[in-house]
Amino acid sequence: MDLQENRERMRRGELYHAFVSDLTADRARCASACRRFNNAGDVSRRQSLELWKDIVGDTTPLPPASQDPAEDDKLLEKHPWIEPPIRMDYGYNVKVGEGAFINFDCVIIDTCLVTIGARTLFGPKVSLYSGTHPLDPAVRNGTEGPESGKEIHIGEDCWLAGNVTVLPGVTIGKGAVIGAGSVVTKIYHKKESADSAQVTQAFFSGFPDAQGWGGLVNSL
Template sequence: MARTQKQRMLAQELYIAADPTLKKEAKQAKMLLHRFNQLAPEHFSKQQELLKQLLGKVGQNYYIEPPFYCDYGQNTYIGENFYANTNAIFLDVAKITIGDNVMFGPRVSLYTAGHPLDPDVRNIGLEFGKEIKIGDNVWLGGNVVVCPGVTIGANSVIGAGSVVTKDIAKNSIAVGNPCKVLRKLNQKDREYWQSQRQDYIAEMGAFISD
């Protein structure tokens, strides 16, 4: 028995995006996004509720700054303590998995969607998606683009404007187009930022937990 277009899409195989079921689900996402993006800032709780309806999973603490755009929403899974600045774009025709304590600068784009290189195949409406995975404690700077099939390892920092076309190992600082690892995060980095935190605590009389 032939699989549905949605089943093929989620299996990361060629599918027809104009399939009626997929078009219906995409329209539902657009309606939720429209409501979310039009809400005034004082309606925070309603914004959060709409995101819960839209996304496949969210943690207890999350915030996405409007406007926000995605294809389906239901294929995006977000962990605890997530923040995305304005104009985030998630093309989630394949699964997007985001870990805990992840931060996105403005205009970060996650693109799981891909199209065949052969124009004859592309022109009949066939396309595909490849999963994106972002580990815990990752920070993506403004205007970062993550391409289909990429995994970004835990604790990594991706510099603003980077286009990430290949996997980035954990504990990396990476920048550029195409994005490449500059160096690994190390003990000196940790010691410096821990000392900065202690200076802040000493001045402000406040305690910030890990």
Template sequence: MTLTNKQKMIAGELYDAGDPELVADVMAAAKWMDRYNARIGAERDELLGLLREGLGAVGDGVIIRPPFHIDYGYNITVGEGVFLNYGCVILDVCAVTIGAKTQIGPGVQILTADHPRDPAVRAQMLEFGRPIVIGANVWIGGAALLLPGITVGDDAIIGAGSVVTRDVPAGATVVGNPARVR
């Protein structure tokens, strides 16, 4: 059985992001972002309802302050009581899971999207993704950058401006570029 580009994308295999089905999904996410980001002054319940329309799964008590930017939305799972501050970006070409009670500062980028290292393959405009898992009760400082394939353990802290290139153990504090355990 041949997989569609959408199935390949979600599975973390090479896919063509220009596939019409994926372009339509990106456009649907863009229309959702227009609605969500225009509601910056809305009540929490209204924003939570919009989040549940645009994301894969959203727990109770989630707050994501607009503006908020996504690729697709349906690959994002957000646990109960999660908080994302202004200007966060999640490129969700495959699964992004954010555990309960996690707090994420402004301008954080969570990027599952990746590109082939082989220039000949990259020239074919193929992409792939690697999932990101963020545990429960994690604190991620403003402007941190989480690269594809990262797992962050429960109760970890990521310092502001850090570039996370490797997994972060549970309870660890990491800082810097690249982020290292402190």
């Protein structure tokens, strides 16, 4: 298997194999970085941000530190605020805007790109799932079968309340509010609200049917 091509297929949202050496190593790196962040305990805002940047692979340096802790926190106020614990698969496919807040127990399956806009707020236990599996169990085939995904984009100034789940391919427009416990399966435009769980077959419309999977798998 061409590992680079397999990786590119993952990024494009096409069928790929997740349990290959390089992607397995990437997930192990991210898991270790998440553990360091989650178990850091009582650390400064700057230390927490450095641990966060390690998860997502952000090499942009923070502004020079101030000797005054309060002043140093002020220097960092536009950076995202992440409450542990958090879990991701890869980390490097997650982009979070300035002033965003992610509450505890967030899970991000970042098979494909996941973007979270500036000043967007997450309640506890928000889950973003950009990865998915074939619907045909014979094709799905456990860890030996292929996976795929679709990008997730959440706009600026949104609020996702507690226990919201966002499925692959969803875009949530600027200023939208998603009510607690919702399962978001479609695009939500600016300032549109989802107030209750919305689980529909619409999510599956962008994926092949059972017969269509066979040809795609054979192309890997």
